Structures are given as C-alpha cells and as structure tokens.
Amino acid sequence: MPICFFIGHREAPDTLLDKFSAVVERHITEYGVTEFVVGKYGRFDALAAKCVKASKRRHPEVTLTLLLPYHPYDRPTPTPPGFDGTFYPPGMETVPKRAAIIRANRYMVEHSEYLIAYVKHSVSNAWDLVEYARKREKQGRIRITLLP
16 A cells, blocks of 8 residues: 655645645545655645545545654654544654654655655755655655645
8 A cells, every 4th residue: 555745844835735635636546545644743734634634535545644753652642633543653762852853754755655745945854855755766666746
C-alpha cells in the first residue's frame, strides 16, 4: 500500500486548496495511494489534512495518519478528528527535541513512495527535505509532486 507524505512551509495560502485537492485525488485514483501521513505544524499541514479528510468521504479505503515528532510519553497527542491514527517513527527517542521535526520528516521521506510538497523559500527545512527527496527520486525511490 503506497504511502504519501506531505512537506511544506508553515505559511501556505488558502488559494492552494483547489490544486491541493486535485493532486490528492490524482494520487488516490491514478497512483493507488491509500495512506497519507501529515504533520500538524502550520497552515500547509492543515490544508493537507483537510484535503485528505474530504477525499476519505469519497474513498473510504484511504487513511490519514498524524506524524508525531515528539515521543507520545513526553507530549501525549490524542488522535485528532478525521485522522485514523498517529505514528511516532522508531529510533526517535534519542533525537534532541530541536531536531525532532526535521528527523521525523526525513524518516517519512525515506519510507514513502510519494511526496506532495510546497516550497517557495530556499532557506528552510522544507526546501532541504525536498532537495533530499529529489536525490531519492533520481534513484526511483520516491515520486515528488510540487504544488505551484
């Protein structure tokens, strides 16, 4: 079952919503994606979750998982409405808190077949992660869709 992860800037415009929805729909209907994973830190993540939740009404086989960069013991996080569960990547227990989000995102890029991204600033963690994903894409390990 193919996994799609999302990465983007915290400040993403609501005008992305229609294009975002179309891209999510294409991943489901054309690429066979049934599992989406998203974080919860910023507008981009909120838009991604909104699109997948809407798609789940049309495609009940689709799941939405919340990525947890911080250990659930330290920061208990109940599963939010519309999500099917949470995921804390293995091996994160020793990662310093200041690097947890970056490391969790990188883990997901390494364990996903698809990445939907929104990056506009070249000096950002999102940009760096997309650059890392591009190297993996050249090796045929992930497919990236950049939102305009």
